[in-house]
């Protein structure tokens with residue numbers, strides 16, 4: 001098996017006020033996986049995600065992205081490899097036009113002229129927003145802005161796409177359209193979500209974080225049908241939702257996963 005795209009080992013983090021948010025987290029994500037990161041409020045999901053591209057630095061342990069350690073001297077390359085789409089698209093969109101926002105990252109990497117334009121068009125096409133390229137982002141709907149935020153990250157051709165609550169504040173049609181887009185991408189995905197049906201629909205594997213520790217890691221369907229595990233870790237499916245009613249999610253885009261399918265559920 002190849003080097004994991006994401007290799008988190010023994011990661012611990014205490015905030016300056018002394019609050020210990022992560023305790024020895026291990027997480028290995030291989031190329032072609034789509035993994036849901038689940039857990040109740042305050043579990044440490046955001047804290048973990050902020051370590052993946054060096055916004056926060058580890059108190060103990062390590063994070064490697066395709067073998068590259070997340071360290072100050074590597075941050076530029078780490079941030080190209082790990083694309084984070086934050087929950088609020090307005091944290092990511094600040095230019096006069098959609099095109100300029102999507103061009104910002106690749107232009108910083110040195111792309112110019114037709115190469116840059118092709119990159120921007122490619123990313124906007126992937127999210128179905130090419131026809132909006134010349135519009136100001138603040139004229140777009142929330143769902144459209146979220147798609148543009150995804151495009152700004154895809155334009156960097158990341159090795160892993162990290163999404164923080166991608167389905168939040170979307171109407172049912174936009175939620176489904178975004179799921180279709182994500183399913184079609186040829187990129188490894190780590191998705192933080194409280195939307196358990198969305199996790200089940202998109203991610204064959206789920207990792208549950210609770211009180212700063214990984215408490216389960218395995219097949220999403222197996223996890224979400226384990227009522228004792230769900231109760232213990234404050235995870236609740238919407239009333240009347242039956243996980244068996246959804247087909248198991250298929251592989252990522254055209255990527256052939258270089259890992260076996262998740263089967264085991266581990267418990268702390």
Ligand SMILES: Nc1ncnc2c1ncn2[C@@H]1O[C@H](COP(=O)(O)OP(=O)(O)OP(=O)(O)O)[C@@H](O)[C@H]1O
Pocket residue numbers: 015016017019020021039040041042043044045046047048
């Ligand atoms: N800047 C900070 N200073 C001190 N403690 C913090 C800070 N940010 C987060 N925490 C604490 O760290 C713990 C983990 O928070 P985190 O935001 O990572 O959880 P989360 O799983 O993302 O939660 P949610 O689902 O509510 O977004 C919480 O107890 C939180 O109060």
